[in-house]
Amino acid sequence: MIKAYAAHEPGGQLQPFEYDPGTLGDEEVEIKVEYCGICHSDLSMLDNEWGMTDYPFVPGHEVVGTIAALGDKVTTLNLGQRVGLGWFSGSCMTCEWCMSGNHNLCSNAEGTIVSRHGGFADKVRADYSWVVPLPDGINPATAGPLFCGGITVFNPIVQFDIKPSDRVGVIGIGGLGHIALGFLQAWGCEITAFSSSPDKEAEARELGATHFINSGDVNALESVQNSFDFILATANADLDWNAYIAALRPKGRLHFVGVIPNPLSTPIFPLILGQKSISASPVGSPATISQMINFAARQGVEPITETFSFEQVNEAMEKLRHGKPRYRLVLKHS
Template sequence: MIKSHALKIQNAGASMEHSVIERRELRKHDILIDIRYSGICHSDIHQGEGDWGEAIFPMVPGHEIAGIVAAVGSDVTKFSVGDRVGVGCFVDSCGECDYCLAGDEQYCTKGVVQTYNSLDYDGQPTYGGYSQNIVVTDRFVVRIPDKLNMDVAAPLLCAGITTYSPLKHWNAGPGKKVAIVGMGGLGHLAVQFAHAMGAEVTVLSQSLSKQEEAYTLGADHYYATRDQDTFSKLAGSFDLILNTVAANLDVNAYLSLLRVDGTLVNVGAPSKPDTYSVFSLILARRSLAGSLVGGIRETQEMLDFCAEHGIAPMIEVIGADPEEVQHAWERVKQSDVRYRFVIDTEQLNGN
């Protein structure tokens, strides 16, 4: 087994602590990655604190992983030692069902194996990117373009693909009016993607505090949702609304902002159910939808798109001390970060 220093959570809501975990020895199609950076995703916090129900402990969070190939299995041909690579939310799937064959591994009918808080097909728990290294099947590894720094590449492996995939799927582009709900870790990337795709972009945020940043990132318009006049001014305006916030909203109010045949897509995941009136849908043939990240092929496409268009998250790099990471989690819960934390995992050691 391969030893790896990591940050571990012993049980739901417990404080983070240093630990040593074991990674499997390389199989024929495996890649050993020395992790350089691991992004902090709000879902790490939800799962580490048990907000989403039963979880597997001890837990090593992290599914926004950027690193360097340290070794490859005997049948690996696409990657070599020294390559700059990334790993996102999933590390295995059946590879045989209709969705896997179509490049939508996230919807695998056998059940995709998540990067952490999951069981692999051998029944062993998976451990994530808050660690020194990871062993991953080669078809779940993506290449980080040279134009992307590795620290900014890490959050793209979840936050980036989570927003890129639905914008592409629902045809954000020239002639389309797109609203982004929330100007946070997901939203500030969604603004950049929608702008680069050619859409007219509006940000809907609680206050005007992030207005100038939104314009800098490519927004055409910005409205505060605390101002109730916003909903009357913008009624029936948008072809697509991407909701990035992990809180319960007045769904009917946001549906009213859609044109006929418009779609409200949710990528944020609040812990409590939303409610809405079906009349908010049927009176204008509107749709309410959701989207789960993207497949591996699309994730590589997203990284290449970022490199081509100069898209990158705004980040704050922190050390790998357990207390520092725990403090970052608290700041995320308070929305006190512009806009993503990234852990420098090279600082992990045996101390």
């Protein structure tokens, strides 16, 4: 039996819950959970914001742990090996997207917490192809958030061939944005942090920002027109997107990884004149996750986390819902 924490209704408290996972599949692994990050997506799923939550619901898709059991056909992982697991736990491995290395775009990909039980538990299962070994030099206590928040901001750096010579803006210095600053600094970019909280300037610079702009200052936004090759929007808020499009250089890109509340509305003419782009992306493929985790280990990129015991899961979820985490929350088995 697997011991977990589950909610039985939308927005409900997480309570001790046991379930029988059945026979381990030939290509599955069972992970003994050591740590599990808490992502805002866990909260959205708990509340059934996206209309696809099954109850009882066990959150958790930023898992770090060790391999406790291997399916008969798994040959690339070893018992006791420390690994990580993120948003996806499997994909079809036969469609054009899987076959081209874009497993994260598979229409049949299985979410770790969608129609299955996640990592707020002592164990969790996944297809071996989505289970990524942790390299030496990575801190397992803080690595969990890299498997969702980290790959969300790392994936576009790779997908759009961001260069060390590029001037990059990061909108929002929170759970995603603070990791983006670390990756982009290690990448060699000149980085401008955009935040509506002026008191975050000193910390944003410590995290890797070269420059800081108060996004609530209209004059400050106007002063950086025609400045950026790439702007990464991590905030979950409606902003003056036309001002950020104006801040792009020709061929520049405004890229979304945060889910903003309302549809975009922007004139097309500035995009045409500057050959500018607006785009968005999800998490990355297993290969990109592996690239990210090894890059993070080599460059010392580490999320800033607050740790709670699994017994404090409801307190941690409440802090995510109503508090101000700094910047990611992680559950730990005692």
